[in-house]
Amino acid sequence: MLLTITHHGKNAADIGYLFRKNPTRPQVFALNYGKAFVFYPEVSDEKTTIALLLEIDPVDLAKGKEGAKRKDVGLFDYVNDRPYVSSSFMSVALAKVFGTAMTGRSDEFQALADTRLDLSATLTMLPCKSDTEMLNRVFEPLGYQVEFETFPADENFPDWGESRYVNLTINGHFKLSDLLHHLYVLIPVFDRKKHYWIDREEVEKLLRHSEEWLKDHPEKFFITHRYLFKNRALANHALERLSVADEEAPTEDLSEVEEKEERLNLNRQRLGSVLARIRACGATSVIDLGCGEGHLLALLMKETSLQKIAGVDVVYMLLERAKEKLHYERFSERQKQKLALFQGSLTYKDSRFSGYDIATVVEVIEHLDLPRLSAFERVLFEFARPKHVILTTPNREYNARYENLGTEQLRHGDHRFEWTRAEFRKWAQMVSAKFHYATQFSDIGEADEKLGSPTQMVCFSLNENTEKSGGKTGESA
């Protein structure tokens, strides 16, 4: 909510001419969600400070302005950091209140406007969660000295850790307009929440404010992606316009990238293995239980041998996303008949699961609480009873290979368990004995000599001869 800019040096107060704000006259400007005040906390020949203070109406923010229609007002909106932090509101206010200074033009003081001055700027409460090292990496290449102060979330509860806010001061030798442009672009890069919709217009804004300096900035990928709210399409568009799109690799931490790559690879291998197994089974119909966004479904739709495919997930949103990714709307009648997508749960008996040769359960069971597995087993093996079940799950032993993973940690926040190879086999064999299936195990991904492969897979196949007596039996009367 507060930005101060200080000019150090001779005739420091002259900076007021560039801002076009009279040091003796505090001013107030109307903003969309509140007011902006401009005043001078300090004016002397050696040092002059101008302050931009935003007063944002928290109720307007949460409720929408009187008469405005807004849906889905969440609990968090009233208890909201927006009125207090340095955010995109500040950028908007900068452009509005210091618009002229930002252009670098001055009718009477053009020389001053063109001069590099000894400037510093302080942003109070800039949200910058676990990004503090990026402050240096973003501002220093531009020529600033960076200082910031962090704070505990609540000094009475030290175990709650540090808050995400810093008070940031940058010092440097800049034209005033440059400083303002830097601030305009870089505040939202750290805050990461824009209070307005991001569209193509935003790319223009970014380019307008950064054409002088972003192109050669070592963190240009980071800045562009963050400014455009991680909208990849827009970011690429912007980078193209900066004619740097061809240069390689974004600037994420390299080890992180490698691990991500590896996982991406593993995912591809996993789907490949499942697909190969489906082909080997000679099936004509497959139901993918826990289909997620439909990565496997997309591959299945290309298989000419399959006549009937179903994708099931318990998360309704994921089904919607699967539809989008598969371009379901553009499907022909025949394709639509071939693929059924519906919401279902693996712990509720469901007649819609029946009638498929194969059920695939790819990286799903580890998302169920262990005690619920028995219900899942019955739903799938006793009632849906497909000829084959192809199931994959992480191999916990392999986690030792992941550097970022603690020993007790699981690979994903929602995993309720991860099994060692022995545990997995024990479970699969128990299930196969109980429901009369045969098992065949295989490894997915590059195997470690000691730890095994990252993913383990089993293919259950129904024992034809025992199927008949598999059901419940009763005494004759």
Place this chain on the structure above:
Amino acid sequence: MSRTEKTTMKIELPELSVVALIGVSGSGKSTFARRYFKPTEILSSDFFRGLVSDDENNQQASKSAFESLFYVANKRLDIGKLTVIDATNVQKEARDDIIRLARAQNCLAVAIVLNMPEKLCAERNEKRPDRDFGDYVIRRQNSQLRRSLRHLEREGFRYVYILNGPEEADAVEIIRKPLWNNKKEESGPFDIIGDIHGCFDELCALLEQLGYVLNQQDFSAIPPAGRKAVFLGDLCDRGPENVKVLRLAMNMVKAGYAYAVIGNHDFKLIKYLKGGKVTATHGLDLTIAELKKETASFCAEVKTFLSALISHYVFDQGKLVAAHAGIKEKFQGRSSGAVREFCMFGETNGETDEYGLPVRQPWANDYRGAALVVYGHTPNPEVESVNNTVCVDTGCVFGGKLTAYRYPEREVVAVNAAQEYYRAIKPLKPQGFAEDDLLRIDDVLHQRYLSTRLRANIKILEENAFAALEVMSRFAIDPHWLIYLPPTMSPCETSHLEDYLEYPVEAFEYYKTRGIPKVVCEQKHMGSRAVMVLCKDIDSARRRFKTGDEKTGVIYTRTGRSFFDDDTIEAAILERLNRVLTHSGFWEDYATDWLCLDVELMPWSAKAKFLLSDQYAAVGRAGRNALQCARSEVAKALQFVSALEKSENIPPKPGQSSQNADLESLLATCTARNEALDLYTTAYRRYCWEVNTLDDYRIAPFHILATEGKVWNRENHVTHMEAIKKYLTNVDALFMATPYKAVDTLDENSVAEGAAWWEALTVSGDEGMVVKPHDFIVTKGRELLQPAIKCRGREYLRIIYGPEYTLNNHLTRLKKRGLARKRILALNEFALGMESLERFVRKEPLYRIHECVFGVLALESEPVDPRL
């Protein structure tokens, strides 16, 4: 005889039947139908032709018309409505469709033929300009009809009535007959007795134990006043005294003291008695040997008796159904070969097991009917009950016991077999139906209407069910434990007092104006809502909750998630609760081995640590720091400006331009806002403390929701509070009593005291209070009233409406809030919560409990202002 008497024909129709009107065009079928049936009972082909094509005579539309007609017919028959099909039906193919319909719906088909002179039909058609087809059409139809008349019964019509000429058609009396299986007016009480198989001694012993007066000489038994016996079939075979059993059962049925349904063994015996070919296995040989010593007239009597046995009975307004091998919901009260087959043999698929016995399909697992089905046929060591079905065949003849099920008492009375009379082909073992209560997706998904005792037809929207399914499947605990989810609670009406959003007067007013004078105010603790279910020991958990996780209980959140990520904390807290209850004698005093509690679990920070640090503390941190900086910068500027004004004597010029800012008032604002942020920080901190050991938690139970045989919603809130104080607190500091205060809403002083009590609580930062009517459930006329209204403190509300909600004109704007939706939601969720507990206490099937719990979760995803 007079002319009318001579021509009056009585047409008897089974109350549920498909009636085919048969007659050529112009024979007067529609007129006949209109005269004798309700308009909605008649499905006319002409009408459906019109419906699908705007033209009643458009023959091209016939196919679509009949498809729609049969579609509607099926819908009517699904719910047991007599249906009249008004079409010419002169062709066999058309009638075959009707017979197929009746068979599929397991009801009888009746033909009523309007056999009119051809000339008359032609005349009638001529008068109707829309029917411009030639006479040859009628001639052809007439000849088709004539050829059909003799074959109608063979085609499958159970009853055929032929009305010759207009006079006969004019003088008809339609009599609707209940089906034989319809004994809905008989409400018992009944003693329903499982498979006897010739175990006469055990039968006598059982009847005596049930209070019947027996005379073994003349084979009679007189029931205690008002009671009746129901024999579930399989009276004979395998056992030692088959004829004696037959004599007694026949006499009791004849005397009106008993009903009997047919069993598969009875069926085979009839076949034998009628001279059919039977293989005398499975103990039939024994019965035949006994019967050979009896007179021919006795055998004839047995034949008559057994032949008259029907497949099943529907008793007590449809709430009870008795059948030998059980019966699906869609077969109840129906009559067909398929129904009979099912009732005698159960559901089979033609497969046999390793003993060569037919494989039985576990139909009861999928049973979702409202009627209790009592059946036998499949011997089990103990009575097995699942999904509102009870199997009472306990294998007496195999050395088990003979069991009677008392209705409506729902008690089991049994006598042990004196010996093993017959060796079972395969050993008796539980079928496991009882544990087999896997939920079905149809139990929860799609738009549903749930009926509860307190509110009828609670609508669950499909999209809300989507959300609930996700939460239930991904996060909730085992549904066996999940017998209740707490309802949301509405705040009081918005206060008129300037500084307050909520104030107690409005809460009292709510009840006062609805004729409820006595209310109870309970302190509202600020922690996390939790439900605790605890059993005395693992055995009772297994038995009562049918769980297999070796837990004695659970603690879960308002959305059904396990409260603690760490199972050992849950177990330790439950262990301490168990010790408290054992120490206080709760288990004995309330004759229960389990209980369910509504509690508030503190501190808030124990559950909401992330929310606190990431949201609440973060806002406090940002606000406090930012406003401090702002204050100091504004103060500096103010100093500079005023110094300037003094030294250079520049007159202050506020108001000259709208852009001029008043720094003094800005400073005041910043100061006030900074103070609000401090108060806000104080407010949330109060609900947070560090938890290092179990002793750092506090649990405040405020409802004892249920114990064995009892939902505590007939106990008033003072009783709840006192019982909690007595049995749950004072021993272990982990469990704390909740301060409360009774208020008389009609007494001004009492209301003022109540308000003062709230002021005292909230001024020190407590969340506030909940005002509840003295009685747990209150109504005004037929309208259910809010079971509780919360009134939250001024400081607490900062963490709901934001740190600065009391400043500026914020309150004025915040006061514009609507409570209507929240209140309806609160009532619906409360009704569902009570219903799920009542169903659990009545030992209803899991799916019946789960649908209510699921319903609460689904309702919780309705978009309602979360700050209410």
